[in-house]
Amino acid sequence: MKRSLPLAMLLALCLAPNARAANEADYKAAFAAAEAASKEATGLRNQWTVTVQALTAAKKAADGGDFDRATAAAKEAEALAKASIFQANTEKEAWKAMEIR
Amino acid sequence: MASSIRVRATSNGDITEVQALIQHPMDTGLVKNPAGELIPAHYIQQLKFEWNGKDVFVADWGTAVSKDPYVKFSFKGAKKGDEIKISWTDNKGGSDTTTAKIA
Amino acid sequence: MKTRTSLLLGSLSAALVAFALTSPRVVAADKVDPVADAKAFQNFFFQKFPDVKHEDFVNGPYSMNADLKRQWQEKEEFPPYEFALDAGKEMFSTPFKNGKTYADCFPNGGIGIRQNYPYFDEKDGKVVTLELALNRCREANGEPPYSYVKDEMASLTAYMAFTSRGKPMDIKIPDDPRALEAFENGKRYFYTRRGQLNFSCASCHVQSPGERIRAEILAPALGILNAMPIYRSEWSGMGTTSRRFVTCNSQTRAVPLEPQSDEYRDVEYYLSYVANGLPISGPGARP
Numbered sequence: 001m002k003r004s005l006p007l008a009m010l011l012a013l014c015l016a017p018n019a020r021a022a023n024e025a026d027y028k029a030a031f032a033a034a035e036a037a038s039k040e041a042t043g044l045r046n047q048w049t050v051t052v053q054a055l056t057a058a059k060k061a062a063d064g065g066d067f068d069r070a071t072a073a074a075k076e077a078e079a080l081a082k083a084s085i086f087q088a089n090t091e092k093e094a095w096k097a098m099e100i101r
Numbered sequence: 102m103a104s105s106i107r108v109r110a111t112s113n114g115d116i117t118e119v120q121a122l123i124q125h126p127m128d129t130g131l132v133k134n135p136a137g138e139l140i141p142a143h144y145i146q147q148l149k150f151e152w153n154g155k156d157v158f159v160a161d162w163g164t165a166v167s168k169d170p171y172v173k174f175s176f177k178g179a180k181k182g183d184e185i186k187i188s189w190t191d192n193k194g195g196s197d198t199t200t201a202k203i204a
Numbered sequence: 205m206k207t208r209t210s211l212l213l214g215s216l217s218a219a220l221v222a223f224a225l226t227s228p229r230v231v232a233a234d235k236v237d238p239v240a241d242a243k244a245f246q247n248f249f250f251q252k253f254p255d256v257k258h259e260d261f262v263n264g265p266y267s268m269n270a271d272l273k274r275q276w277q278e279k280e281e282f283p284p285y286e287f288a289l290d291a292g293k294e295m296f297s298t299p300f301k302n303g304k305t306y307a308d309c310f311p312n313g314g315i316g317i318r319q320n321y322p323y324f325d326e327k328d329g330k331v332v333t334l335e336l337a338l339n340r341c342r343e344a345n346g347e348p349p350y351s352y353v354k355d356e357m358a359s360l361t362a363y364m365a366f367t368s369r370g371k372p373m374d375i376k377i378p379d380d381p382r383a384l385e386a387f388e389n390g391k392r393y394f395y396t397r398r399g400q401l402n403f404s405c406a407s408c409h410v411q412s413p414g415e416r417i418r419a420e421i422l423a424p425a426l427g428i429l430n431a432m433p434i435y436r437s438e439w440s441g442m443g444t445t446s447r448r449f450v451t452c453n454s455q456t457r458a459v460p461l462e463p464q465s466d467e468y469r470d471v472e473y474y475l476s477y478v479a480n481g482l483p484i485s486g487p488g489a490r491p
Binding site for chain 3: 103107109120121122124167168169171173
């Protein structure tokens with residue numbers, strides 16, 4: 001029982017989400033990833049309006065110094081962009097299911 | 102210049118049905134233009150239909166009426182060939198008037 | 205943040221479900237057969253709505269709801285597109301600075317020809333829509349092009365549509381692999397889901413005509429372009445086919461393409477062709 005407590009604490013620390021505040025470097029990395037995914041979506045001609053909005057929100061928050069919010073928004077933008085890429089790729093075949101025959 | 106008022110009046114026995122389509126921006130004053138400036142309110146304040154010297158339909162309008170308003174109503178007493186007069190005034194001092202024969 | 209994540213997950217899972225439901229049947233999709241496609245398309249709607257007269261489909265939501273139809277018929281005595289129509293007639297006959305007119309660019313002087321658009325330009329290798337042809341006419345005569353979505357373009361196409369009212373849609377697909385490809389591209393665009401809301405054009409206009417999306421009654425896809433351009437109460441003004449494609453994209457939360465992009469031209473080609481035989485009803489009025 002006593003042995004498992006420090007083990008449990010160790011496990012908790014490893015599994016706990018990163019509790020420190022985001023800094024500019026985190027934001028820049030997240031934004032770069034989001035932008036790359038966004039560009040790919042645009043290239044596929046399947047960009048979502050919400051992706052663009054999230055990127056804008058990220059930049060705005062960063063300009064205001066709020067890197068927590070900026071990083072969160074950038075990560076959301078990346079997720080949205082990736083979802084739109086997934087949509088474009090799966091729809092290449094999936095559209096046929098909707099076709100009237 | 103062409104009238105802003107298109108009107109059609111048809112007689113059906115004792116009842117005359119009047120339809121009118123008026124070209125007017127009816128700006129509410131709440132909408133912004135592409136430059137971000139408010140478009141000032143510009144709307145018809147009073148619309149009047151007269152027959153035989155009497156007002157048969159009077160409307161006091163505000164900004165809740167949409168652009169290019171369409172009005173339809175019926176009234177009794179007139180007959181084919183009679184004339185009706187339609188006029189409106191707006192909040193910027195603009196106005197227009199026209200007449201139409203009941204068909 | 206929670207709602208956004210769940211919406212994201214929702215759209216992801218919707219995409220996955222759509223993918224999973226794709227039937228694994230092998231379809232001989234080698235040969236593009238527009239004639240068969242058009243027949244299947246029209247029969248689908250004729251059978252789904254047996255009480256609707258074939259030519260009534262071009263009236264969009266009014267063919268789906270009797271009360272809405274009654275209100276529309278009343279307004280057609282004094283239609284809201286009247287001002288744009290008159291303006292279009294005047295614009296059409298006004299010469300350019302070089303003395304030529306629109307009539308010089310079009311067969312039959314541009315009168316009664318709307319039902320032939322779009323057509324496939326074999327020299328160009330692309331689909332040419334009426335809006336595109338009008339701007340090309342302007343530029344060929346030294347005039348600046350108009351915006352594709354409203355105002356002058358809507359007035360001009362309103363007038364040209366009016367001169368063709370009642371004429372059956374008559375789109376030709378030449379025996380040219382590029383034309384067949386354009387048709388197929390248009391068909392694919394129509395059925396492809398897009399935007400965060402993951403809707404295709406078919407989601408609303410094939411799966412749910414006559415039903416409501418928020419407060420609007422959905423129009424059937426059959427003949428949906430026959431009434432263009434339209435005065436839309438929602439817009440408090442006129443809009444062209446280009447305007448509708450752009451706004452439809454943004455309504456599904458997809459970033460719209462440029463008006464008269466290849467995809468838009470192709471989907472206009474497809475939708476017009478499968479409506480062949482149904483009358484031109486433009487310019488139209490919609491809620």
